Amino acid sequence: DVKVTQSSRYLVKRTGEKVFLECVQDMDHENMFWYRQDPGLGLRLIYFSYDVKMKEKGDIPEGYSVSREKKERFSLILESASTNQTSMYLCASREGLAKNIQYFGAGTRLSVL
Amino acid sequence: GNSVTQMEGPVTLSEEAFLTINCTYTATGYPSLFWYVQYPGEGLQLLLKATKADDKGSNKGFEATYRKETTSFHLEKGSVQVSDSAVYFCALIDAGQGGKLIFGQGTELSVKP
Numbered sequence: 001d002v003k004v005t006q007s008s009r010y011l012v013k014r015t016g017e018k019v020f021l022e023c024v025q026d027m028d029h030e031n032m033f034w035y036r037q038d039p040g041l042g043l044r045l046i047y048f049s050y051d052v053k054m055k056e057k058g059d060i061p062e063g064y065s066v067s068r069e070k071k072e073r074f075s076l077i078l079e080s081a082s083t084n085q086t087s088m089y090l091c092a093s094r095e096g097l098a099k100n101i102q103y104f105g106a107g108t109r110l111s112v113l
Numbered sequence: 114g115n116s117v118t119q120m121e122g123p124v125t126l127s128e129e130a131f132l133t134i135n136c137t138y139t140a141t142g143y144p145s146l147f148w149y150v151q152y153p154g155e156g157l158q159l160l161l162k163a164t165k166a167d168d169k170g171s172n173k174g175f176e177a178t179y180r181k182e183t184t185s186f187h188l189e190k191g192s193v194q195v196s197d198s199a200v201y202f203c204a205l206i207d208a209g210q211g212g213k214l215i216f217g218q219g220t221e222l223s224v225k226p
Binding site: 004031033040041042043044045048058090092094100101102103104105106107 | 202
């Protein structure tokens, strides 16, 4: 079974802090994704990565950056957290572009105070 | 652009009732369609998918048929159980944008004994 692990289930941070959300997958998947989930809005794509050191902006990249130094790890960075970034963050991975199933982690619920 | 619209929730049903969750989409071409489910406290799991018109996806008693003429992919189950209580997301894959998933807003289902 594919396993996508997000390092924290819950995080509480203060406005202005730099926040790192970590995601690791164990299936040697090429593609990884970060989504944000908010009530009534579904999931919105923040960033995705086709391969190591590659990244593409999604629909809502403002205020976020990402890092993919190793194939199994994809980090989401909030450079200066703000209260409107309080949300559930979900990481996903996919074997490759020709494969259309994404596997999700359990999510990190981030509260910015 | 491509989009997915789901019926609003929450939906509350009694055990053994019939379930329909409506999903319609707007897309160029013929995208693959998915239903994902999110149980309380967990990430999203793929429930079923269909890759071309008239395909029927099925899993765990749930079914959905890809209807090109009505651009719909409604989720149905003949007899729901308490354990089906979850949030259900309809999604399509946008091959033109790196194969990203575009989600509907989610429909919360609550099944009472």
